Amino acid sequence: MIAASFRAMGTSVQVTVARPEDIAATQALFEEVERRCSRFRPSSELSNLNNADAADLLVSEPMAEVLQIAADLRDRTDGLVDAGLGAAVSAWGYDRSFDIIDETSTPAPIKSQPVWSMSGNCLHRSPGTRIDLGGVAKGWACDQAVESGLAVIVNAGGDVRSRSSEAQVDIIDPWGHRVARVPLGVGALATSSTTRRRWKIPGGEAHHLIDPRTLAPAVSPIVSATAVAATTVEAEAGAKAMLLHGSDGLAWAAAQPWIKGALAVWEEGSVYATNGLQLVAA
Numbered sequence: 001m002i003a004a005s006f007r008a009m010g011t012s013v014q015v016t017v018a019r020p021e022d023i024a025a026t027q028a029l030f031e032e033v034e035r036r037c038s039r040f041r042p043s044s045e046l047s048n049l050n051n052a053d054a055a056d057l058l059v060s061e062p063m064a065e066v067l068q069i070a071a072d073l074r075d076r077t078d079g080l081v082d083a084g085l086g087a088a089v090s091a092w093g094y095d096r097s098f099d100i101i102d103e104t105s106t107p108a109p110i111k112s113q114p115v116w117s118m119s120g121n122c123l124h125r126s127p128g129t130r131i132d133l134g135g136v137a138k139g140w141a142c143d144q145a146v147e148s149g150l151a152v153i154v155n156a157g158g159d160v161r162s163r164s165s166e167a168q169v170d171i172i173d174p175w176g177h178r179v180a181r182v183p184l185g186v187g188a189l190a191t192s193s194t195t196r197r198r199w200k201i202p203g204g205e206a207h208h209l210i211d212p213r214t215l216a217p218a219v220s221p222i223v224s225a226t227a228v229a230a231t232t233v234e235a236e237a238g239a240k241a242m243l244l245h246g247s248d249g250l251a252w253a254a255a256q257p258w259i260k261g262a263l264a265v266w267e268e269g270s271v272y273a274t275n276g277l278q279l280v281a282a
Contacts, residue, residue, distance in 0.1 A: 001152060009034050009138050011157030015145070016164070018152060026150045030141050036062060037137035039086060039130075049123065050086060050130045057123045064121045070136045071118050073237040076258065079212055080244045081237045084114030086130035088215045092206045107201050110215060135159075135240065139190065139232035159190040161232045168280065173265045174224050180263055180273070182228065183280050187260065190235035192243050193224040211244055220246040224265040227253060228277065234258055250274055 004023045005014045008030035015026050036045045045063050059067065070083035092107045115126035125131075142161040145151040153162045160169050162184050171180040174195035182189060194217070197208040211218040220243050227238030238259045242249035253262035254274040261277030273279070 006030075009038075009134075009141070009156065011138075013157070014153075014155040015151045016153040017150065022150045026145045026154070029145055029148075029150065030156075033137050033141040033144070036060070037066060037133045039132055039134070046131060046133060055125060055127070057125075058121055059123055061121065064118065066133060066136060066140055067123060067131070068118050069140065069233055070131075070133065071116075073136065073233065076234075076256070077237055077241040077244075080241045081135075082114065082212045083131050083133055083136055084116045084125070084129050085210045085212060085215075086132035087112075087114065087128055088210045089132050089208060090130070092210070092217060093201060107206060113212070113215070135192075135236045136233055139188075139234075139236040142188070142232040159188075159232050159236055160184065161188045162186060171226050171263060173269070173271070175269070179265065179271045180277075181280050182226075182261075182263075183278055184228065187228060187230055188232040188235045189226060189228045190232060190239045191224060191226040192236070192239035194218065194220065194243065195223050209240065209243060218244050220244065220249075221267050222246060222249055222264045223267050225249060226263040227259050228261040229259055238262065 001016050003016050005012055006027045017023055038044045039046055041047060049057055074082050087110050091110050112128050114129040116129050117124045138156050139159050142154045142156050142159055145154045146161045146163050152164050153167050163186055165185045167184045169182045169184050169189050170178050173179045174193055194207045194209055206217045209218045222243045225239045225242035227235045229235040229238055242253050242262055245252045250262055250264050250272055253259045261274055263273040263277055265271050
């Protein structure tokens, strides 16, 4: 096996592949997904959709697939993980790549709830609704890389997809401590945190995880949530929903048949996990 890394989607991507040529092919796949789904690239398909005036828009087959996944995950999380929150994310200051975000942003919060749906290759949306596919697109790229046979393991900033029975993943808390080691094997794992992508606003700080119920950065006793599922897109959505559920996050995760296990780090450093999460000695 060959290990390599590259930058994509604003994060470091580590890959394990069987053939040297699969490294470049996996990187090209991530670049294609980013070229299509990034809200920070003015020429991307997503930017063109967000900047269009029409309420009904035809999209490409790949974009329709990603949007349908996003719609399904919104349903599974009872609306908590909503790709339609792009306008709210931007309004709070995350309107450009995090690497170049202003040190201090003045939020201009919006009050209109996003409404959108998919019908075949057609995106229907209410006025002002903008799509943010950051987490879904990154997870989808991980899934595509492994399911296509290009990669054996992909780790994109903590979003992991594996087809190796021997894969293990260390869970690191927001303070840099390893709190668990998960024998992932064949499957996926993702971690969501409110401590990583933060920026200053007048009177405090904001972060990227917007609560659709308030259209503001989420307030939760959980600062980091990890979910294990069959696919990366499911794990990523599960982790976000746990964090948004707050103190009920682990109980919610344990009740979801599509989440195989979950772990949460509380703001004071306590760590809790569902009974379904398998751990090995570090």
